[in-house]
Amino acid sequence: MSQTALATRYSPSVGSFAAMLLLALMWGVSIPITKLGLLTLPPLTLTALRFGIALPLMFLLVIGKQRLPRRALPRVAALGVLGIGIGQVAQTFGVVGTSASVATIISATIPIFVVVFAAARLRQSVSGLQALGLLAAFAGIALVASGRGDAAVATSQTTLTGAALVLLSALTIAFYYVWSVELTEQYGTATVAAWSTVFGFLALLPWTAWEMWHVPFEVTATGLATAVYLGIVVTVAGLSLWLHLLRTVPARIAAGIQYLQPVVGVAAAAAMFGDELGLLFVLGVLLVLGGLALTVTERRKTAA
Template sequence: MLLLALMWGLSIPVTKLGLLTLPPLTLTALRFAIAVPLLLFLTLGKQRLPMRALPRIAALGALGIGVGQVAQAFGVAGTSASVGTIISATIPVFVVVFAALRLKQPVPGRQKLGLLAAFAGIALVALGNGDGASAVSATTMVGAGLMVVSALAIAFYYVWSVELTHEYGTATVAAWSTLFGFIALLPWTGWEMWHVPVHLTVEAVGAAVYLGLAVSVAGLFLWLNILRTVPAGIAASVQYLQPVFGIAASSAMFGDEMGVLFAVGVILVLGGLALTMTSRSKADEAP
Protein backbone atom coordinates (compact mmCIF):
# COMPACT_ATOMS: atom_id res chain seq x y z
CA MET A 1 0.00 0.00 0.00
CA LEU A 2 2.88 2.38 0.78
CA LEU A 3 4.51 1.52 -2.54
CA LEU A 4 1.27 2.19 -4.43
CA ALA A 5 0.72 5.49 -2.63
CA LEU A 6 4.24 6.52 -3.58
CA MET A 7 3.88 5.41 -7.22
CA TRP A 8 0.56 7.17 -7.73
CA GLY A 9 1.50 10.13 -5.56
CA LEU A 10 4.47 10.88 -7.82
CA SER A 11 2.37 10.84 -11.00
CA ILE A 12 1.55 14.57 -11.09
CA PRO A 13 5.10 15.80 -10.26
CA VAL A 14 6.53 13.38 -12.85
CA THR A 15 3.99 14.62 -15.41
CA LYS A 16 5.10 18.17 -14.64
CA LEU A 17 8.71 17.10 -15.26
CA GLY A 18 7.82 15.60 -18.64
CA LEU A 19 5.89 18.73 -19.64
CA LEU A 20 9.01 20.87 -19.26
CA THR A 21 10.15 19.68 -22.70
CA LEU A 22 7.18 17.85 -24.24
CA PRO A 23 3.75 19.31 -25.09
CA PRO A 24 0.75 17.75 -23.26
CA LEU A 25 -0.75 15.59 -26.03
CA THR A 26 2.65 14.22 -27.05
CA LEU A 27 3.55 13.25 -23.49
CA THR A 28 0.14 11.59 -23.00
CA ALA A 29 0.44 9.66 -26.26
CA LEU A 30 3.97 8.51 -25.45
CA ARG A 31 2.79 7.37 -22.02
CA PHE A 32 0.05 5.18 -23.44
CA ALA A 33 2.19 3.95 -26.32
CA ILE A 34 4.21 2.30 -23.54
CA ALA A 35 1.21 1.16 -21.48
CA VAL A 36 -1.00 -0.30 -24.22
CA PRO A 37 1.28 -3.20 -25.36
CA LEU A 38 1.87 -4.22 -21.75
CA LEU A 39 -1.84 -4.10 -20.92
CA LEU A 40 -2.71 -6.16 -24.00
CA PHE A 41 -0.01 -8.69 -23.10
CA LEU A 42 -1.61 -9.11 -19.68
CA THR A 43 -4.94 -10.03 -21.33
CA LEU A 44 -3.47 -13.16 -22.94
CA GLY A 45 -5.47 -16.11 -21.72
CA LYS A 46 -8.17 -13.85 -20.30
CA GLN A 47 -11.79 -13.55 -21.37
CA ARG A 48 -12.13 -12.33 -24.95
CA LEU A 49 -14.03 -9.15 -25.70
CA PRO A 50 -17.18 -9.70 -27.84
CA MET A 51 -17.90 -7.38 -30.76
CA ARG A 52 -21.09 -6.06 -29.15
CA ALA A 53 -19.02 -4.59 -26.31
CA LEU A 54 -16.67 -2.59 -28.54
CA PRO A 55 -18.77 0.62 -28.79
CA ARG A 56 -19.06 0.92 -25.00
CA ILE A 57 -15.38 0.09 -24.47
CA ALA A 58 -14.37 2.62 -27.13
CA ALA A 59 -16.52 5.32 -25.53
CA LEU A 60 -15.04 4.45 -22.14
CA GLY A 61 -11.53 4.85 -23.52
CA ALA A 62 -12.38 8.17 -25.17
CA LEU A 63 -13.70 9.44 -21.84
CA GLY A 64 -10.86 8.16 -19.69
CA ILE A 65 -7.95 9.14 -21.96
CA GLY A 66 -9.39 11.57 -24.50
CA VAL A 67 -10.99 13.70 -21.78
CA GLY A 68 -9.61 12.64 -18.41
CA GLN A 69 -5.90 12.15 -19.11
CA VAL A 70 -5.65 14.89 -21.75
CA ALA A 71 -7.35 17.42 -19.46
CA GLN A 72 -4.98 16.33 -16.70
CA ALA A 73 -1.90 16.90 -18.88
CA PHE A 74 -3.06 20.39 -19.90
CA GLY A 75 -4.14 21.08 -16.31
CA VAL A 76 -0.74 20.09 -14.90
CA ALA A 77 0.87 22.41 -17.46
CA GLY A 78 -1.21 25.26 -16.01
CA THR A 79 -0.78 24.51 -12.30
CA SER A 80 2.01 23.85 -9.87
CA ALA A 81 2.71 20.18 -9.23
CA SER A 82 1.46 20.50 -5.65
CA VAL A 83 -1.85 22.10 -6.70
CA GLY A 84 -2.34 19.47 -9.41
CA THR A 85 -1.68 16.72 -6.87
CA ILE A 86 -4.28 18.03 -4.43
CA ILE A 87 -6.97 18.53 -7.07
CA SER A 88 -6.40 15.03 -8.45
CA ALA A 89 -6.85 13.72 -4.89
CA THR A 90 -10.56 14.61 -5.20
CA ILE A 91 -11.16 11.79 -7.70
CA PRO A 92 -12.40 9.37 -4.97
CA VAL A 93 -14.85 12.04 -3.77
CA PHE A 94 -16.44 12.23 -7.22
CA VAL A 95 -16.38 8.43 -7.56
CA VAL A 96 -18.52 8.10 -4.43
CA VAL A 97 -21.00 10.73 -5.63
CA PHE A 98 -21.25 9.38 -9.20
CA ALA A 99 -21.68 5.84 -7.90
CA ALA A 100 -24.54 6.95 -5.65
CA LEU A 101 -26.23 8.78 -8.53
CA ARG A 102 -25.71 5.88 -10.92
CA LEU A 103 -27.34 3.46 -8.48
CA LYS A 104 -30.19 5.94 -7.87
CA GLN A 105 -29.20 6.17 -4.23
CA PRO A 106 -29.68 9.35 -2.19
CA VAL A 107 -26.48 11.24 -1.49
CA PRO A 108 -26.12 11.45 2.32
CA GLY A 109 -25.58 14.81 3.93
CA ARG A 110 -22.06 13.81 4.95
CA GLN A 111 -21.13 13.17 1.33
CA LYS A 112 -22.61 16.51 0.28
CA LEU A 113 -20.57 18.22 2.98
CA GLY A 114 -17.47 16.35 1.82
CA LEU A 115 -18.05 17.49 -1.75
CA LEU A 116 -18.46 21.12 -0.68
CA ALA A 117 -15.32 20.92 1.45
CA ALA A 118 -13.37 19.46 -1.46
CA PHE A 119 -14.48 22.22 -3.85
CA ALA A 120 -13.67 24.89 -1.26
CA GLY A 121 -10.26 23.30 -0.81
CA ILE A 122 -9.65 23.31 -4.57
CA ALA A 123 -10.41 27.04 -4.71
CA LEU A 124 -8.05 27.77 -1.84
CA VAL A 125 -5.10 25.74 -3.15
CA ALA A 126 -5.49 27.45 -6.53
CA LEU A 127 -5.61 30.92 -4.98
CA GLY A 128 -2.86 30.18 -2.49
CA ASN A 129 -0.28 29.10 -5.07
CA GLY A 130 -0.34 31.76 -7.75
CA ASP A 131 1.26 35.10 -6.94
CA GLY A 132 5.01 35.17 -6.69
CA ALA A 133 5.46 31.63 -7.96
CA SER A 134 8.04 30.75 -10.59
CA ALA A 135 6.98 29.95 -14.15
CA VAL A 136 7.15 26.22 -13.39
CA SER A 137 5.18 26.55 -10.14
CA ALA A 138 2.62 29.15 -11.25
CA THR A 139 -1.06 28.20 -11.10
CA THR A 140 -3.79 29.63 -13.32
CA MET A 141 -7.53 29.28 -12.85
CA VAL A 142 -7.75 27.67 -16.29
CA GLY A 143 -5.19 25.07 -15.24
CA ALA A 144 -7.03 24.39 -11.99
CA GLY A 145 -10.32 24.16 -13.89
CA LEU A 146 -8.85 21.59 -16.29
CA MET A 147 -7.65 19.54 -13.34
CA VAL A 148 -11.21 19.53 -11.98
CA VAL A 149 -12.53 18.45 -15.41
CA SER A 150 -9.94 15.67 -15.40
CA ALA A 151 -10.94 14.53 -11.91
CA LEU A 152 -14.62 14.44 -12.91
CA ALA A 153 -13.93 12.53 -16.15
CA ILE A 154 -11.65 9.97 -14.51
CA ALA A 155 -14.10 9.44 -11.65
CA PHE A 156 -16.95 8.86 -14.10
CA TYR A 157 -14.67 6.53 -16.08
CA TYR A 158 -14.13 4.42 -12.94
CA VAL A 159 -17.84 4.28 -12.14
CA TRP A 160 -18.86 3.48 -15.72
CA SER A 161 -16.22 0.77 -16.00
CA VAL A 162 -17.60 -1.18 -13.03
CA GLU A 163 -20.41 -2.88 -14.94
CA LEU A 164 -18.09 -3.62 -17.87
CA THR A 165 -15.42 -5.17 -15.66
CA HIS A 166 -18.05 -7.39 -14.05
CA GLU A 167 -18.96 -8.67 -17.52
CA TYR A 168 -15.57 -8.93 -19.20
CA GLY A 169 -12.89 -8.70 -16.50
CA THR A 170 -10.75 -5.83 -15.28
CA ALA A 171 -7.65 -6.59 -17.34
CA THR A 172 -9.63 -6.90 -20.58
CA VAL A 173 -11.60 -3.68 -20.06
CA ALA A 174 -8.52 -1.73 -18.96
CA ALA A 175 -6.45 -2.90 -21.93
CA TRP A 176 -9.02 -2.38 -24.68
CA SER A 177 -10.42 0.90 -23.37
CA THR A 178 -6.85 2.23 -23.13
CA LEU A 179 -6.15 1.07 -26.69
CA PHE A 180 -9.23 2.83 -28.08
CA GLY A 181 -8.47 5.98 -26.12
CA PHE A 182 -4.89 5.93 -27.41
CA ILE A 183 -6.06 5.51 -31.02
CA ALA A 184 -8.48 8.44 -30.64
CA LEU A 185 -5.61 10.56 -29.28
CA LEU A 186 -3.19 9.92 -32.16
CA PRO A 187 -4.58 12.38 -34.78
CA TRP A 188 -4.55 15.25 -32.27
CA THR A 189 -1.05 14.32 -31.19
CA GLY A 190 0.10 14.40 -34.80
CA TRP A 191 -1.39 17.87 -35.19
CA GLU A 192 0.33 19.05 -32.01
CA MET A 193 3.71 17.66 -33.06
CA TRP A 194 3.35 19.44 -36.41
CA HIS A 195 2.65 22.82 -34.79
CA VAL A 196 4.51 22.70 -31.46
CA PRO A 197 8.25 22.13 -31.00
CA VAL A 198 9.02 18.74 -29.43
CA HIS A 199 12.23 18.22 -27.46
CA LEU A 200 12.68 14.55 -26.63
CA THR A 201 14.96 14.68 -23.60
CA VAL A 202 16.02 11.94 -21.19
CA GLU A 203 13.79 13.46 -18.51
CA ALA A 204 10.76 13.49 -20.82
CA VAL A 205 11.25 9.88 -21.92
CA GLY A 206 11.80 8.83 -18.31
CA ALA A 207 8.59 10.59 -17.29
CA ALA A 208 6.62 8.85 -20.04
CA VAL A 209 8.07 5.45 -19.10
CA TYR A 210 7.26 6.00 -15.43
CA LEU A 211 3.69 7.12 -16.18
CA GLY A 212 3.06 4.28 -18.62
CA LEU A 213 4.77 1.47 -16.74
CA ALA A 214 4.50 2.36 -13.04
CA VAL A 215 1.26 4.38 -12.92
CA SER A 216 -0.90 2.94 -15.71
CA VAL A 217 0.15 -0.74 -15.61
CA ALA A 218 1.95 -1.75 -12.40
CA GLY A 219 -0.12 0.60 -10.24
CA LEU A 220 -3.40 -0.77 -11.59
CA PHE A 221 -2.56 -4.40 -10.94
CA LEU A 222 -0.97 -3.64 -7.57
CA TRP A 223 -4.20 -1.89 -6.58
CA LEU A 224 -6.31 -4.86 -7.70
CA ASN A 225 -4.10 -7.21 -5.70
CA ILE A 226 -4.48 -4.99 -2.63
CA LEU A 227 -8.26 -5.04 -3.00
CA ARG A 228 -8.17 -8.86 -3.06
CA THR A 229 -6.04 -9.19 0.07
CA VAL A 230 -6.78 -6.13 2.23
CA PRO A 231 -10.19 -4.98 3.59
CA ALA A 232 -11.60 -2.17 1.44
CA GLY A 233 -11.73 0.31 4.32
CA ILE A 234 -8.01 -0.14 4.95
CA ALA A 235 -7.10 -0.15 1.26
CA ALA A 236 -8.89 3.19 0.87
CA SER A 237 -6.31 4.80 3.14
CA VAL A 238 -3.99 4.85 0.12
CA GLN A 239 -6.03 7.81 -1.08
CA TYR A 240 -4.90 9.86 1.93
CA LEU A 241 -1.22 9.08 1.43
CA GLN A 242 -0.97 9.93 -2.27
CA PRO A 243 -1.15 13.73 -1.87
CA VAL A 244 1.35 13.57 1.00
CA PHE A 245 3.95 11.98 -1.27
CA GLY A 246 2.94 14.21 -4.18
CA ILE A 247 3.31 17.47 -2.25
CA ALA A 248 6.65 16.37 -0.80
CA ALA A 249 7.93 15.48 -4.27
CA SER A 250 6.62 18.76 -5.72
CA SER A 251 8.43 20.74 -3.07
CA ALA A 252 11.69 18.84 -3.63
CA MET A 253 11.55 18.87 -7.44
CA PHE A 254 10.16 22.32 -8.18
CA GLY A 255 10.47 24.28 -4.94
CA ASP A 256 6.70 24.69 -4.57
CA GLU A 257 5.92 26.94 -1.60
CA MET A 258 3.06 26.09 0.72
CA GLY A 259 1.25 29.24 1.91
CA VAL A 260 -1.50 29.51 4.52
CA LEU A 261 -4.32 29.35 1.95
CA PHE A 262 -2.74 26.31 0.35
CA ALA A 263 -2.43 24.54 3.72
CA VAL A 264 -6.07 25.27 4.59
CA GLY A 265 -7.12 24.05 1.14
CA VAL A 266 -5.23 20.79 1.62
CA ILE A 267 -6.98 20.24 4.94
CA LEU A 268 -10.39 20.87 3.34
CA VAL A 269 -9.72 18.51 0.43
CA LEU A 270 -8.50 15.71 2.69
CA GLY A 271 -11.37 16.38 5.08
CA GLY A 272 -13.84 16.14 2.22
CA LEU A 273 -12.20 12.90 1.14
CA ALA A 274 -12.49 11.52 4.67
CA LEU A 275 -16.19 12.41 4.86
CA THR A 276 -17.08 10.75 1.57
CA MET A 277 -14.95 7.66 2.19
CA THR A 278 -16.47 7.21 5.67
CA SER A 279 -19.95 7.49 4.19
CA ARG A 280 -19.11 4.92 1.56
CA SER A 281 -17.74 2.48 4.13
CA LYS A 282 -20.94 2.71 6.18
CA ALA A 283 -23.07 2.27 3.08
CA ASP A 284 -21.10 -0.84 2.12
CA GLU A 285 -21.88 -2.38 5.52
CA ALA A 286 -25.63 -1.85 5.10
CA PRO A 287 -27.77 -4.88 4.07
Protein backbone atom coordinates in the same frame (compact mmCIF):
# COMPACT_ATOMS: atom_id res chain seq x y z
CA MET B 1 -14.01 -19.36 1.60
CA SER B 2 -11.82 -21.15 4.16
CA GLN B 3 -11.05 -19.82 7.63
CA THR B 4 -7.45 -19.26 6.57
CA ALA B 5 -8.57 -17.28 3.53
CA LEU B 6 -10.91 -15.20 5.64
CA ALA B 7 -8.18 -14.42 8.13
CA THR B 8 -5.85 -13.45 5.33
CA ARG B 9 -8.45 -11.21 3.72
CA TYR B 10 -9.44 -9.35 6.87
CA SER B 11 -6.04 -9.26 8.57
CA PRO B 12 -3.71 -7.56 6.08
CA SER B 13 -0.12 -8.72 6.29
CA VAL B 14 2.97 -6.57 6.60
CA GLY B 15 3.53 -7.23 2.90
CA SER B 16 0.07 -5.88 2.05
CA PHE B 17 0.68 -2.68 3.99
CA ALA B 18 4.07 -2.34 2.28
CA ALA B 19 2.33 -2.75 -1.09
CA MET B 20 -0.18 -0.01 -0.19
CA LEU B 21 2.63 2.35 0.78
CA LEU B 22 4.46 1.55 -2.45
CA LEU B 23 1.33 2.27 -4.50
CA ALA B 24 0.80 5.57 -2.67
CA LEU B 25 4.35 6.52 -3.61
CA MET B 26 4.02 5.36 -7.23
CA TRP B 27 0.76 7.18 -7.84
CA GLY B 28 1.44 10.11 -5.52
CA VAL B 29 4.45 11.38 -7.48
CA SER B 30 2.77 10.96 -10.87
CA ILE B 31 1.70 14.60 -11.25
CA PRO B 32 5.06 16.12 -10.20
CA ILE B 33 6.77 13.72 -12.61
CA THR B 34 4.30 14.69 -15.34
CA LYS B 35 5.23 18.32 -14.66
CA LEU B 36 8.88 17.37 -15.14
CA GLY B 37 8.19 15.68 -18.47
CA LEU B 38 6.21 18.69 -19.72
CA LEU B 39 9.34 20.83 -19.50
CA THR B 40 10.51 19.26 -22.78
CA LEU B 41 7.51 17.42 -24.28
CA PRO B 42 4.14 18.95 -25.25
CA PRO B 43 1.02 17.59 -23.49
CA LEU B 44 -0.49 15.36 -26.18
CA THR B 45 2.87 13.92 -27.18
CA LEU B 46 3.69 13.00 -23.58
CA THR B 47 0.24 11.44 -23.06
CA ALA B 48 0.46 9.42 -26.29
CA LEU B 49 3.95 8.19 -25.41
CA ARG B 50 2.72 7.13 -21.98
CA PHE B 51 -0.11 4.97 -23.26
CA GLY B 52 1.84 3.75 -26.29
CA ILE B 53 4.40 2.33 -23.85
CA ALA B 54 1.70 0.91 -21.55
CA LEU B 55 -0.42 -0.83 -24.19
CA PRO B 56 1.77 -3.87 -25.04
CA LEU B 57 2.30 -4.60 -21.36
CA MET B 58 -1.41 -4.26 -20.58
CA PHE B 59 -2.23 -6.90 -23.18
CA LEU B 60 0.25 -9.26 -21.57
CA LEU B 61 -2.01 -9.07 -18.51
CA VAL B 62 -5.07 -10.25 -20.48
CA ILE B 63 -3.50 -13.36 -22.00
CA GLY B 64 -5.79 -16.23 -21.09
CA LYS B 65 -8.43 -13.84 -19.73
CA GLN B 66 -12.03 -13.39 -20.86
CA ARG B 67 -12.32 -12.12 -24.43
CA LEU B 68 -14.22 -8.94 -25.20
CA PRO B 69 -17.32 -9.62 -27.38
CA ARG B 70 -18.02 -7.37 -30.35
CA ARG B 71 -21.25 -6.07 -28.85
CA ALA B 72 -19.24 -4.52 -26.01
CA LEU B 73 -16.83 -2.64 -28.29
CA PRO B 74 -18.86 0.61 -28.64
CA ARG B 75 -19.21 1.04 -24.88
CA VAL B 76 -15.60 0.14 -24.17
CA ALA B 77 -14.47 2.49 -26.95
CA ALA B 78 -16.52 5.34 -25.46
CA LEU B 79 -15.04 4.52 -22.05
CA GLY B 80 -11.51 4.80 -23.43
CA VAL B 81 -12.17 8.07 -25.22
CA LEU B 82 -13.69 9.46 -22.03
CA GLY B 83 -10.96 8.29 -19.68
CA ILE B 84 -7.91 8.98 -21.86
CA GLY B 85 -9.06 11.28 -24.66
CA ILE B 86 -10.72 13.66 -22.22
CA GLY B 87 -9.69 12.77 -18.65
CA GLN B 88 -5.97 12.16 -19.05
CA VAL B 89 -5.53 14.85 -21.72
CA ALA B 90 -7.32 17.43 -19.55
CA GLN B 91 -5.09 16.47 -16.63
CA THR B 92 -1.91 16.87 -18.66
CA PHE B 93 -2.95 20.24 -20.08
CA GLY B 94 -4.09 21.26 -16.60
CA VAL B 95 -0.70 20.38 -15.13
CA VAL B 96 0.84 22.75 -17.69
CA GLY B 97 -1.15 25.62 -16.18
CA THR B 98 -0.86 24.77 -12.47
CA SER B 99 1.83 24.11 -9.94
CA ALA B 100 2.40 20.42 -9.27
CA SER B 101 1.14 20.78 -5.70
CA VAL B 102 -2.14 22.43 -6.76
CA ALA B 103 -2.76 19.81 -9.46
CA THR B 104 -2.06 17.03 -6.95
CA ILE B 105 -4.61 18.29 -4.43
CA ILE B 106 -7.33 18.92 -7.03
CA SER B 107 -6.78 15.40 -8.41
CA ALA B 108 -7.19 14.03 -4.89
CA THR B 109 -10.91 14.85 -5.18
CA ILE B 110 -11.48 11.98 -7.64
CA PRO B 111 -12.83 9.63 -4.90
CA ILE B 112 -15.24 12.36 -3.80
CA PHE B 113 -16.69 12.69 -7.29
CA VAL B 114 -16.92 8.90 -7.47
CA VAL B 115 -19.43 9.13 -4.60
CA VAL B 116 -21.51 11.67 -6.55
CA PHE B 117 -21.57 9.69 -9.78
CA ALA B 118 -22.16 6.39 -7.98
CA ALA B 119 -25.20 7.96 -6.34
CA ALA B 120 -26.52 9.14 -9.72
CA ARG B 121 -25.67 6.13 -11.90
CA LEU B 122 -25.48 3.19 -9.50
CA ARG B 123 -28.28 4.48 -7.24
CA GLN B 124 -26.08 4.60 -4.17
CA SER B 125 -27.35 6.92 -1.46
CA VAL B 126 -25.56 10.10 -0.37
CA SER B 127 -25.77 10.86 3.33
CA GLY B 128 -25.73 14.24 5.02
CA LEU B 129 -22.09 13.75 6.04
CA GLN B 130 -21.15 12.94 2.45
CA ALA B 131 -22.89 16.10 1.22
CA LEU B 132 -21.00 18.10 3.83
CA GLY B 133 -17.78 16.46 2.66
CA LEU B 134 -18.50 17.46 -0.93
CA LEU B 135 -19.04 21.08 0.06
CA ALA B 136 -15.84 21.10 2.12
CA ALA B 137 -13.88 19.63 -0.79
CA PHE B 138 -15.15 22.26 -3.24
CA ALA B 139 -14.26 25.00 -0.79
CA GLY B 140 -10.84 23.43 -0.42
CA ILE B 141 -10.31 23.38 -4.18
CA ALA B 142 -11.06 27.10 -4.35
CA LEU B 143 -8.54 27.83 -1.58
CA VAL B 144 -5.89 25.57 -3.09
CA ALA B 145 -6.20 27.24 -6.48
CA SER B 146 -5.81 30.70 -4.95
CA GLY B 147 -3.37 29.90 -2.15
CA ARG B 148 -0.38 28.96 -4.27
CA GLY B 149 2.16 31.25 -2.63
CA ASP B 150 4.26 33.90 -4.33
CA ALA B 151 6.52 31.66 -6.39
CA ALA B 152 7.84 33.39 -9.47
CA VAL B 153 9.15 30.41 -11.42
CA ALA B 154 7.00 29.18 -14.29
CA THR B 155 6.67 25.64 -12.95
CA SER B 156 5.00 26.92 -9.77
CA GLN B 157 2.48 29.30 -11.36
CA THR B 158 -1.21 28.44 -11.34
CA THR B 159 -3.86 29.81 -13.68
CA LEU B 160 -7.61 29.56 -13.39
CA THR B 161 -7.74 27.70 -16.71
CA GLY B 162 -5.15 25.19 -15.52
CA ALA B 163 -7.01 24.54 -12.27
CA ALA B 164 -10.29 24.18 -14.18
CA LEU B 165 -8.74 21.61 -16.53
CA VAL B 166 -7.43 19.53 -13.63
CA LEU B 167 -10.88 19.70 -12.03
CA LEU B 168 -12.45 18.61 -15.36
CA SER B 169 -10.00 15.72 -15.40
CA ALA B 170 -10.99 14.70 -11.85
CA LEU B 171 -14.67 14.76 -12.79
CA THR B 172 -14.10 12.79 -16.00
CA ILE B 173 -11.86 10.14 -14.44
CA ALA B 174 -14.31 9.70 -11.57
CA PHE B 175 -17.13 9.07 -14.04
CA TYR B 176 -14.80 6.71 -15.94
CA TYR B 177 -14.32 4.66 -12.76
CA VAL B 178 -18.04 4.47 -12.02
CA TRP B 179 -19.00 3.60 -15.60
CA SER B 180 -16.26 0.99 -15.81
CA VAL B 181 -17.80 -0.87 -12.85
CA GLU B 182 -20.68 -2.00 -15.05
CA LEU B 183 -18.36 -3.20 -17.81
CA THR B 184 -15.72 -4.87 -15.66
CA GLU B 185 -18.36 -6.91 -13.86
CA GLN B 186 -19.32 -8.40 -17.23
CA TYR B 187 -15.99 -8.69 -19.04
CA GLY B 188 -13.21 -8.49 -16.43
CA THR B 189 -11.13 -5.57 -15.18
CA ALA B 190 -7.91 -6.31 -17.08
CA THR B 191 -9.77 -6.91 -20.37
CA VAL B 192 -11.79 -3.70 -20.15
CA ALA B 193 -8.73 -1.69 -19.07
CA ALA B 194 -6.62 -2.96 -21.98
CA TRP B 195 -9.22 -2.46 -24.70
CA SER B 196 -10.42 0.91 -23.43
CA THR B 197 -6.79 2.05 -23.47
CA VAL B 198 -6.53 0.98 -27.12
CA PHE B 199 -9.47 3.14 -28.15
CA GLY B 200 -8.35 6.07 -26.03
CA PHE B 201 -4.87 5.84 -27.54
CA LEU B 202 -6.25 5.70 -31.10
CA ALA B 203 -8.37 8.80 -30.40
CA LEU B 204 -5.21 10.62 -29.32
CA LEU B 205 -3.12 9.85 -32.39
CA PRO B 206 -4.53 12.41 -34.91
CA TRP B 207 -4.29 15.27 -32.39
CA THR B 208 -0.84 14.16 -31.30
CA ALA B 209 0.34 14.12 -34.92
CA TRP B 210 -0.96 17.67 -35.37
CA GLU B 211 0.79 18.80 -32.18
CA MET B 212 4.09 17.19 -33.15
CA TRP B 213 3.92 18.91 -36.54
CA HIS B 214 3.08 22.38 -35.20
CA VAL B 215 4.68 22.56 -31.74
CA PRO B 216 8.47 22.52 -31.51
CA PHE B 217 9.84 20.17 -28.87
CA GLU B 218 12.98 18.31 -27.94
CA VAL B 219 13.11 14.62 -27.10
CA THR B 220 15.28 14.38 -24.00
CA ALA B 221 16.22 11.60 -21.61
CA THR B 222 14.06 13.29 -18.96
CA GLY B 223 11.02 13.38 -21.24
CA LEU B 224 11.41 9.74 -22.27
CA ALA B 225 12.00 8.65 -18.67
CA THR B 226 8.83 10.47 -17.66
CA ALA B 227 6.79 8.69 -20.35
CA VAL B 228 8.27 5.33 -19.29
CA TYR B 229 7.49 5.99 -15.62
CA LEU B 230 3.91 7.06 -16.35
CA GLY B 231 3.34 4.18 -18.77
CA ILE B 232 4.98 1.30 -16.92
CA VAL B 233 4.98 2.28 -13.24
CA VAL B 234 1.80 4.38 -12.91
CA THR B 235 -0.43 2.74 -15.54
CA VAL B 236 0.63 -0.92 -15.75
CA ALA B 237 2.37 -1.73 -12.47
CA GLY B 238 0.06 0.57 -10.50
CA LEU B 239 -3.05 -1.06 -11.94
CA SER B 240 -1.68 -4.56 -11.33
CA LEU B 241 -0.75 -3.75 -7.75
CA TRP B 242 -4.14 -2.13 -7.12
CA LEU B 243 -5.98 -5.20 -8.43
CA HIS B 244 -3.79 -7.43 -6.26
CA LEU B 245 -4.63 -5.35 -3.20
CA LEU B 246 -8.36 -5.53 -3.92
CA ARG B 247 -8.07 -9.33 -4.03
CA THR B 248 -6.07 -9.68 -0.81
CA VAL B 249 -7.30 -6.96 1.59
CA PRO B 250 -10.70 -5.35 2.25
CA ALA B 251 -11.49 -2.51 -0.14
CA ARG B 252 -11.95 -0.08 2.75
CA ILE B 253 -8.33 -0.69 3.81
CA ALA B 254 -6.91 -0.65 0.28
CA ALA B 255 -8.68 2.67 -0.30
CA GLY B 256 -6.63 4.16 2.54
CA ILE B 257 -3.96 5.03 -0.03
CA GLN B 258 -6.27 7.82 -1.16
CA TYR B 259 -5.23 9.77 1.93
CA LEU B 260 -1.50 9.26 1.36
CA GLN B 261 -1.25 10.12 -2.34
CA PRO B 262 -1.81 13.91 -2.04
CA VAL B 263 0.63 14.07 0.88
CA VAL B 264 3.28 12.29 -1.20
CA GLY B 265 2.51 14.46 -4.24
CA VAL B 266 2.72 17.79 -2.42
CA ALA B 267 5.98 16.76 -0.74
CA ALA B 268 7.42 15.72 -4.10
CA ALA B 269 6.29 18.98 -5.72
CA ALA B 270 7.90 21.04 -3.00
CA ALA B 271 11.15 19.08 -3.33
CA MET B 272 11.27 19.04 -7.14
CA PHE B 273 9.99 22.51 -7.99
CA GLY B 274 10.18 24.50 -4.77
CA ASP B 275 6.40 25.07 -4.70
CA GLU B 276 5.58 27.63 -2.03
CA LEU B 277 2.69 26.47 0.12
CA GLY B 278 0.89 29.50 1.50
CA LEU B 279 -1.62 29.56 4.35
CA LEU B 280 -4.62 29.42 2.01
CA PHE B 281 -3.10 26.40 0.30
CA VAL B 282 -2.65 24.59 3.61
CA LEU B 283 -6.22 25.39 4.67
CA GLY B 284 -7.48 24.20 1.30
CA VAL B 285 -5.59 20.92 1.64
CA LEU B 286 -7.15 20.35 5.06
CA LEU B 287 -10.64 20.99 3.65
CA VAL B 288 -10.09 18.64 0.70
CA LEU B 289 -8.73 15.85 2.88
CA GLY B 290 -11.49 16.42 5.43
CA GLY B 291 -14.09 16.24 2.69
CA LEU B 292 -12.49 13.06 1.38
CA ALA B 293 -12.60 11.53 4.85
CA LEU B 294 -16.30 12.35 5.27
CA THR B 295 -17.37 10.99 1.88
CA VAL B 296 -15.26 7.84 1.78
CA THR B 297 -15.59 6.86 5.46
CA GLU B 298 -19.36 7.15 5.47
CA ARG B 299 -19.61 5.21 2.26
CA ARG B 300 -17.53 2.37 3.72
CA LYS B 301 -19.79 2.16 6.75
CA THR B 302 -23.00 1.87 4.77
CA ALA B 303 -21.43 -0.73 2.48
CA ALA B 304 -20.20 -2.92 5.35
